[in-house]
Amino acid sequence: MKRFLKNICILALMVIPLLYALDYAVTKGLRRSRQEEFAVWNDIYNSKINADVLIMGSSKARMMVSPFALHGALNLSCYNIGMDSWQFSMQYARFRVYLQRNRKPSYIIQVIDIPFFSDRADLYDAVQFIPYMHDSIISNITDRYAGRFTTAEKYIPFFKYNQHLSVIREGLTRYFYPFQLYKGNPLGYHPYDLNWDSTFDHFKHDNPNGIRIGITKRVLDEYDTYLKYCKANNIKVIMVYTPVYYEEPAYINNAAEIKDLFTTLSRKYDMPIIDNSNDTLSLHKKYFFNSQHMNQTGTNIYSRTLADEVKKLVTSPRPAPNDETDAAQ
16 A cells, blocks of 8 residues: 555655646737737737727627727727627626736727626636636636636646647747747637527527516626726726627617616716617628627728718827726725
């Protein structure tokens, strides 16, 4: 038995340093990666953004609001930190991480929508958080959701990459060969060149009487705190409803209630709302790939229109430069 225990100790002394070395190399490599899951996070953590105009929201922001169009109209630096399939709580967490490592923006284009005040149950696309899972903001927010990181994933070296072979490969490749070509659109923007699909038809079939969208008080309070912080720190938030296919609103039974919440907060903090949900583009399927998201053809047209509308709001005296670096509370 003593010999067995001795062998186990020797093996552990050999394996554990190797696991720590692999964990370090993969994590370091992923923090250099330009793959879609990691590129925006890495720009945030590496303090590479520092934008005058920050675009925030869910996939509607990421796919439909072009920082290039905004830059062309405003002549200000712009960056899109929209997050696919995440409502405001996770967007707010990303914003707080951003403020810790980048200067405050002067303007935020905050894409809002009907599911905005709800919250998902699961930790969607958890792999994007792995390189930064020990950041207190990331740790606290990811712990809210089913599928959150386990104790073993947090504290056993390299265990967090269990069942993520492609991620390990990317991390090691980027650790030893940092040079790479960006595999997506820069500045966080990623439109999709897709045709109309059948998801909305299935939705109508399954929900002929429509649905109610949940409102989570915690998320509503977080948004109030966010707007309060922006107001106090001279950041102008411009709330934007992007176009949706014209048939879709009729199937959301409490849309008016949710829009009233946005209107109330807009008035409370004197933050304007641009409502493009019923834009003329909304009448044509050729500009959408589902009821919620425009395709690249639609986005190219819409982003120029939005940029012109934002320009009208930004022509008022520009907020003073932000030199402080304290994060949102």
